[in-house]
């Protein structure tokens with residue numbers, strides 16, 4: 197049996213997305229970029245290039261070189277106005293802060309005209325994440341803080357706004373899958389300006405303009421529904437209790453709800469055994485080894501099978517993809533199925549039923565996959581997935 201999706205396949209419904217792989221920024225360039233306004237005031241600079249890539253070849257890099265308190269020191273890209281999202285919206289991007297020579301607060305990502313803003317707020321102990329929103333017809337700012345922004349590493353930053361057009365506006369922030377601060381709620385968003393039409397990214401605004409340093413961005417997406425944030429590996433609830441071939445569910449889930457969320461594009465998930473022994477298979481008899489699995493665009497879950505190896509004990513399984521937070525799952529067993537799994541069912545192999553995804557941990561890609569592949573015969577025609 198081949199890999200089979202557990203949910204229906206639908207087209208990606210992102211309202212806006214850019215992985216920067218066109219190598220361009222402006223919609224007028226060839227190939228067309230995704231942004232209608234690209235602006236940087238010299239000596240600040242903004243570019244699509246390899247240095248800003250988190251996934252793929254290219255990402256957006258913003259370099260702020262001036263700490264002068266002069267106006268127009270910004271550098272940002274802005275999307276065209278689109279059909280407004282008027283009930284709720286979700287925004288996400290991978291971001292990295294580096295080469296800071298002068299600390300300072302800045303706005304890094306804006307949803308307009310509602311004006312929900314992700315900021316890096318300078319504090320004595322270093323910058324922290326901040327989400328700011330407007331409230332009421334007078335449009336006054338309210339904000340809350342998150343964790344410290346660690347320099348020189350990528351963070352998956354996500355925020356949402358719901359209750360647009362109502363008096364119960366709510367905004368939430370997640371960093372590396374972990375919800376930050378208290379959020380804001382009960383905001384008066386009845387004014388017609390509280391809708392999402394445009395996204396701006398880079399350094400569109402800074403109060404003091406003292407900040408000098410570099411910001412990288414990649415895989416920015418905006419959607420009307422919760423987006424995929426993390427991979428989850430778990431034992432399907434309807435699966436048999438023990439077998440030499442253990443069914444596992446690989447899914448993409450959102451930070452906002454924990455519910456399955458659609459793959460925004462065809463997603464090659466790498467699977468690895470990071471401790472212990474065993475291998476992944478595409479079929480429930482564990483006859484067709486695979487190094488990973490493919491989630492088609494719009495799919496959120498697929499089943500894969502794990503056959504424990506070695507002399508029993510514990511195996512640590514990992515699922516990874518550079519655009520999503522990784523997942524791990526511990527499988528604890530008492531026996532080793534060395535023969536045909538059909539004839540030699542293993543002992544009481546179990547899983548912990550949940551996932552132990554390490555928030556933000558950018559796990560090293562499969563270290564043990566190579567040795568495992570050398571021990572197993574490769575079956576032509578089996579679903580494959582290149583290890584990135």
Ligand SMILES: [Ca+2]
Nearest residue numbers: 215251252254
């Ligand atoms: Ca990219």
Ligand SMILES: [Ca+2]
Nearest residue numbers: 262405406407
């Ligand atoms: Ca500056």
